[in-house]
Amino acid sequence: MQRHGEGLLVFSCVAATLALLAGRCFVAAEEGDRRSPPGIVSWETVSEARVPRTPGLVARGRAVYAARCAGCHGRKGDGKGPASLYLETAPRDFTSGTYKFRTTSQDGMPADLDLFRSISTGFPAYGMPSFRYLAVEDRWALVDHLKSFFPNWERIGAGGEVAVGEEPADDPESPERGRRLYQEKFDCVQCHGPFGRGDGPRAAELKDQWGRPVRPRDFTLGPIWRKAGASRRDTVRLLITGLPGTPMPSQVDQLADPRDLQDLWDVARYVERLESAETGSEK
Ligand code: HEC
Ligand code: HEC
Structure with missing residues (x-):
């Protein structure tokens, strides 16, 4: 039965x-x-x-x-x-x-x-x-x-609430700044690869807390594969919290001033560009 x-x-x-x-x-x-x-x-x-x-x-x-x-x-x-x-x-x-x-x-x-x-x-x-x-x-x-x-x-008890704040005003240079930050300042490339295809040098070895292999997201497959939302705000929040239990780290320690999130908004715009099929391939 x-x-x-x-x-x-x-x-x-x-x-x-x-x-x-x-x-x-x-x-x-x-x-x-x-x-x-x-x-x-x-x-x-x-x-x-x-x-x-x-x-x-x-x-x-x-x-x-x-x-x-x-x-x-x-x-x-x-x-x-x-x-x-x-x-x-x-x-x-x-x-x-x-x-x-x-x-x-x-x-x-x-x-x-x-x-x-x-x-x-x-x-x-x-x-x-x-x-x-x-x-x-x-x-x-x-x-x-x-x-x-x-x-x-x-x-x-609950952890401290993450303050994402307001999105900075639209700025056409933002995705390009985000690309440089993604490739040079932060360590995204190590896991997500230089063009966001989820094929960085460390990608194959990554495991989660439960010992299972976990793949860094391939952004070029599009936002449908995102887990906790694909808006810029969702990305900035993710970059602050990281994904506990997985190797995806919080980026807060990399910021000169943890209250100034401009770099994270720039990276979020670059990720968004990689995720949009029209431009993903050549970026
Ligand atoms: C040490 C490896 C590692 C580094 C460094 C890393 N990531 Fe990740 N990232 C991962 C893994 C693994 C996942 C998938 C986790 C999962 O699916 O549970 C992930 C998932 C993501 C996601 C998808 C979240 C969702 O809701 O689906 C985004 C967006 C992302 N990473 C952006 C970035 C950016 C931007 C950087 C650099 C600032 C970065 N990651 C650095 C390993 C990494
Ligand atoms: C068909 C299988 C399936 C069913 C049914 C299912 N889940 Fe899940 N759930 C999953 C998988 C797979 C994940 C892991 C997602 C990940 O880590 O990427 C998950 C993750 C979650 C999470 C995310 C936890 C976190 O890490 O933040 C919550 C909460 C959750 N499930 C609650 C529920 C509840 C409540 C129900 C019933 C109403 C439910 N699930 C039914 C497969 C399922």
């Missing part, structure tokens, strides 16, 4: 993901605005008011998790659900307490809203569907349930 149920779940997870991915590619191709095809929102702009934690909400979190998440993330939250065997990117092990996608610094946990964002957008290109179709209440119930897999959460 149990086995049969799991098999079905695996099948529907995989089918749903493939359908989603195909749908997105078609929609993206039709759209004029290449930066944000419908369905791929800027990760940080996803936001819904917190629903109060009640005994009812806790029970709901447990039930929705068992139905929609355990097939990949495992009943115990250890990332070892039956469908994990089909995925190249491992579903997160929530017992490790490591979270990649966040608006807070690495010295603490992500914000509750960050988990809500990841659940809402999913990572369709990597196997996790978007769960935006679930009621807001259910998604908040899931946030609490995920936190319960890591008992130290409340003791450690």
